[in-house]
Amino acid sequence: MQNISNTIKTAAMKFQLLVCSILFCLQQTKLHARPDHLCSDTIFQPFVSSQNEWIVDWSLPSPGWPGQIRRYTFSADSTLKGAKYYRELIYSKDMNSGPWVSEGQYYREENGRTYKWKQNFQEQLIYDFHLNVGDSMPGLYPDQATRYVVQTGTETFSDGIPRKSITFNSNCGLFFWVEGIGEMEGLLYTEAFCSLGEDAIKLHIRCFSTNGQLLYIRPGLSSCYASSTNNVTIRPVKAYPNPVSDFLTLELDQNEPVQHLTLYNALGALMLSTGNCENNRVALPALAPGLYIGNARFSDGSEGWFRVMIEL
Numbered sequence: 001m002q003n004i005s006n007t008i009k010t011a012a013m014k015f016q017l018l019v020c021s022i023l024f025c026l027q028q029t030k031l032h033a034r035p036d037h038l039c040s041d042t043i044f045q046p047f048v049s050s051q052n053e054w055i056v057d058w059s060l061p062s063p064g065w066p067g068q069i070r071r072y073t074f075s076a077d078s079t080l081k082g083a084k085y086y087r088e089l090i091y092s093k094d095m096n097s098g099p100w101v102s103e104g105q106y107y108r109e110e111n112g113r114t115y116k117w118k119q120n121f122q123e124q125l126i127y128d129f130h131l132n133v134g135d136s137m138p139g140l141y142p143d144q145a146t147r148y149v150v151q152t153g154t155e156t157f158s159d160g161i162p163r164k165s166i167t168f169n170s171n172c173g174l175f176f177w178v179e180g181i182g183e184m185e186g187l188l189y190t191e192a193f194c195s196l197g198e199d200a201i202k203l204h205i206r207c208f209s210t211n212g213q214l215l216y217i218r219p220g221l222s223s224c225y226a227s228s229t230n231n232v233t234i235r236p237v238k239a240y241p242n243p244v245s246d247f248l249t250l251e252l253d254q255n256e257p258v259q260h261l262t263l264y265n266a267l268g269a270l271m272l273s274t275g276n277c278e279n280n281r282v283a284l285p286a287l288a289p290g291l292y293i294g295n296a297r298f299s300d301g302s303e304g305w306f307r308v309m310i311e312l
Contacts, residue, residue, distance in 0.1 A: 044179055046180060050074050052181075054187045069225060072187055074088065087106065095224075104119060124140050143194075145170040145172045180210070181215075236253060245310065245311050249281045250280040258280050258297070262274075264295075289312055
């Protein structure tokens with residue numbers, strides 16, 4: 001009888017905890033009349049939030065278009081589109097205030113997945129942080145490459161919050177997502193990934209901050225707003241093998257010797273700086289597996305950037 005009584009008490013306690021969880025979830029929904037997340041066992045860091053801010057280099061792959069530095073975020077208020085609430089993607093060319101400009105694109109989140117709405121288009125899945133190794137994500141359009149998950153992990157920035165990361169490979173190369181930030185090289189680059197045979201990043205991320213705290217600055221930049229080019233000539237560089245574990249070789253259109261090589265991890269931290277680049281071949285130290293951003297500098301002052309996956 002004592003065992004039965006204990007079993008009943010345990011079941012009652014579990015039921016009470018379940019009821020409390022449901023009531024808390026409902027209360028949160030009531031407090032936020034237009035919720036961006038559903039109650040879930042897993043809490044994802046929000047991407048669609050007015051507290052998130054991306055400083056980007058805006059450019060078009062057409063000659064004659066001047067570049068701009070823009071500040072992107074999401075609207076504080078939600079907008080009803082059909083039966084769902086979205087936040088509007090907005091930008092300003094003023095780094096301190098508005099005016100804010102709309103591009104007519106709206107986004108919402110639901111349990112780790114981000115969706116886009118645009119007039120006269122069907123809703124599209126942009127990010128899915130439920131993906132794991134072996135999963136794939138087809139392109140948004142027929143001319144986009146399918147992306148395959150090759151690695152998942154956890155990244156922690158200065159705010160101390162662990163965020164899921166996903167590394168993809170495809171016919172157009174490697175790229176990297178981080179929960180709450182999105183694609184780390186280009187804002188919403190996943191929408192234009194390998195589109196129409198191009199691989200141009202139109203919103204090249206300089207910095208990311210949330211709640212006013214700077215979490216990421218692009219490798220090679222001294223600040224979010226300082227010029228990063230200084231009329232430096234950018235040259236195409238390919239790295240092989242890719243993935244690599246011991247020796248990395250750089251291939252150029254012309255057989256120009258590399259003077260200096262730097263490697264940054266996907267969060268922008270410097271991991272390797274060396275001038276030992278004989279025959280454009282570099283011996284790699286023991287580095288944690290993952291995606292790295294490389295910069296090769298040449299004797300004429302030009303440089304090239306590349307992405308490489310390092311494995312054990």
